Amino acid sequence: MARMGYGEEHDAFRHTVRSFLDREHEPHLRHYESMGGLDHAFWKKAGAAGLLGLAHTGEGDFTYYAIMAEELGRTAGSATTGSSLMSDVATYILVGHGTEAQKEKYLPGVLTGEWTQAMPLTEPGVGSDATAITATAIRDGDDYVINGEKYFISNGASANLLYVVAKTDPSKGGRGMSVIIVEADTPGVTQAKIPMIGWRQGDTGALNFDNVRVPATNLVGVEGGAMKILMDTFLEDRIQIAARCLGAASKALELTLDYVKQRKVFDQRVIDFQNSQFMLADCRADIRITETLVDTAMIRLRNKEFSFEDGAILKLWATQMEGRVLDRCVQLFGGAGLMDENPIARMWTASRIQRIYAGTDELQKVAIARGLLA
The missing domain is CATH 1.10.540.10 (Acyl-CoA dehydrogenase/oxidase, N-terminal domain)
Structure with a gap:
């Protein structure tokens, strides 16, 4: 289609x-x-x-x-x-x-590919509320001195170009946050991989900044401008996450169709049971709906009509859709779907991450509800 x-x-x-x-x-x-x-x-x-x-x-x-x-x-x-x-x-x-x-x-x-990038924002005790970060970047002459910890950072374990979000003026809360470029080999920067149950060979990282000194010219935008930069990137990020969910659900359905056409139970192919067909039909419907949502979001983004609320709805739907589809697929695989060597098992586990990282389901609902209350 x-x-x-x-x-x-x-x-x-x-x-x-x-x-x-x-x-x-x-x-x-x-x-x-x-x-x-x-x-x-x-x-x-x-x-x-x-x-x-x-x-x-x-x-x-x-x-x-x-x-x-x-x-x-x-x-x-x-x-x-x-x-x-x-x-x-x-x-x-x-x-x-x-x-x-x-x-x-x-x-x-x-x-x-010489420079690989990450944006350290989230901290060990700070997730959805970005304005609550405690990492600081204090001006000292012609430099900024950065201190703090960052956690759950995508590509954070090995990226060598970091867009660090820190408070240049802690007294101003969110209006005192700035983005500063830090090269990962700068003295005082340490990176470590965080073991995850999904994306086990991914690059989710923890970073520590201990009196990291960088030139003031590494400031991106203006002091206190981090929230504007973050809001600009959040819209695109919501769409790419939804698109990745769409791709994963589509691949899962493809793998499951191949399996149920071959696997037999009581001398009957699994796909020949009406219950299996209904589950697969639900998967197909979910995927087609998400295709339309993603494609419409892209058109609206090009036309500068895609809002923060639109992004929240898209991420909420797409991540939950991926979870539903993967869960049905594992059920149709049966015990084989829980074997680690089976791709569907890893896809099922990885799908759970999507409803937490880059803004939990609950945070998306808060954004949507604000639109209702306005």
């Missing part, structure tokens, strides 16, 4: 992403597992394939990121290695708010 809002150039890019993942991601999962995650060579190959820095090379068309997110979700291996390539969405921070000097210094390396 033709999708809304995609041109020939988008279809060509989808083919490029699909070919890259089939060649460089899926066949090498055991290697990535042995290394504890994606190696740096993967990023350089992604850069050579033209998959990085799309905020710059794609002329700002976020549709390219949505396509990449959906195709990444459509790989069984993404349940093991995590969101990976989607950390490149951080390029929007650099392109949209960085100085010309910052772009000149970092963009070339972002495009080639």
Whole structure:
């Protein structure tokens, strides 16, 4: 079925992403597992394939990121290695708010994969309420001195270019938050991987900043401007998460259809039971609805009509949809669906993350309810 809002150039890019993942991601999962995650060579190959820095090379068309997110979700291996390539969405921070000097210094390396990015925001005791962060970046002459901890950071364990969100004026709360670029090899920065039950070979990290001194010219935007930068990126982030959920649900249904057409119970194929057909029909309906929501969101984003409430609705629906579909698929697989070596088991486990990270379901409902109360 033709999708809304995609041109020939988008279809060509989808083919490029699909070919890259089939060649460089899926066949090498055991290697990535042995290394504890994606190696740096993967990023350089992604850069050579033209998959990085799309905020710059794609002329700002976020549709390219949505396509990449959906195709990444459509790989069984993404349940093991995590969101990976989607950390490149951080390029929007650099392109949209960085100085010309910052772009000149970092963009070339972002495009080639030399620089891999992360945005340390969440802290051990601070999740949904970003304004409650305690990390500080205090001006000292021509430098900022950064102190604090960050936790649950996507791509945080190995990224070498960090957009750190810290308070430059703690007395102002959210209005005193700023974004500062920190190169990960700066003295005082430590990174560690957080073991997760989903995305086990992903790159979720914990970071510590101990008197980390960086030039004041590393400030992105203006002092106190972090919330504006975050709000600008949240809209796009909601869409790429929804697209990844869509891809994962589609892949899960594909794997399940293959299985139930072969598996027999009481001398009958599992797919021949009406109950199985009803469950599969529910999956198909959920996926088709989500396709429409994602595609409509992309059109509305291009037209600058996509609101924060729209993003909350989209993330809430898509993440819950992925959970429903994966749960049905595991049920149809039966005991085989709980075997770790079975991709569907890892996809099912990984789907649970989506309803928590980057804003919990409850936080999305708060945003939606505010619209109702306005």
